[in-house]
Amino acid sequence: MKISHIEHLGIAVNSLDETIPYYESILGVKCYAIEEVRDQKVKTAFFQIGQTKIELLESTDPEGPIGKFLEKRGQGIHHLAFAVEGIEKSLDELAEKGVQLIDKKPRKGAEGLDIAFLHPKSTFGVLTELCENKNK
Numbered sequence: 001m002k003i004s005h006i007e008h009l010g011i012a013v014n015s016l017d018e019t020i021p022y023y024e025s026i027l028g029v030k031c032y033a034i035e036e037v038r039d040q041k042v043k044t045a046f047f048q049i050g051q052t053k054i055e056l057l058e059s060t061d062p063e064g065p066i067g068k069f070l071e072k073r074g075q076g077i078h079h080l081a082f083a084v085e086g087i088e089k090s091l092d093e094l095a096e097k098g099v100q101l102i103d104k105k106p107r108k109g110a111e112g113l114d115i116a117f118l119h120p121k122s123t124f125g126v127l128t129e130l131c132e133n134k135n136k
């Protein structure tokens with residue numbers, strides 16, 4: 001398995017409208033895309049910082065994964081996403097090494113990336129996402 005860089009950090013927020021001005025006006029990074037990912041019941045906003053992105057996640061459904069996270073833990077860092085080469089092979093390799101997978105096969109995430117999540121029980125408490133951009 002080969003991780004090339006941290007693709008993004010996912011941060012759960014109550015409201016994109018309230019959070020985006022902090023990133024833009026105070027931190028000085030520009031939001032370049034807002035996208036709804038229905039599958040995951042979220043609206044996302046993206047900021048590019050070097051090779052890494054910040055992905056803000058606003059829930060569109062209290063029963064969705066971000067809705068539940070916000071209710072239990074409040075706003076904050078939700079997941080860490082690594083860019084990998086060969087996401088299918090990486091998942092097979094991790095499963096072989098005993099890592100519990102949430103997604104055994106990759107699915108489509110925001111920005112058309114192939115993504116899959118690893119279970120935080122196997123990753124010392126960090127919900128971990130693998131991403132591969134097969135469109136480049």
Ligand code: ZN
Pocket residue numbers: 008009010055079081129
């Ligand atoms: Zn993500």
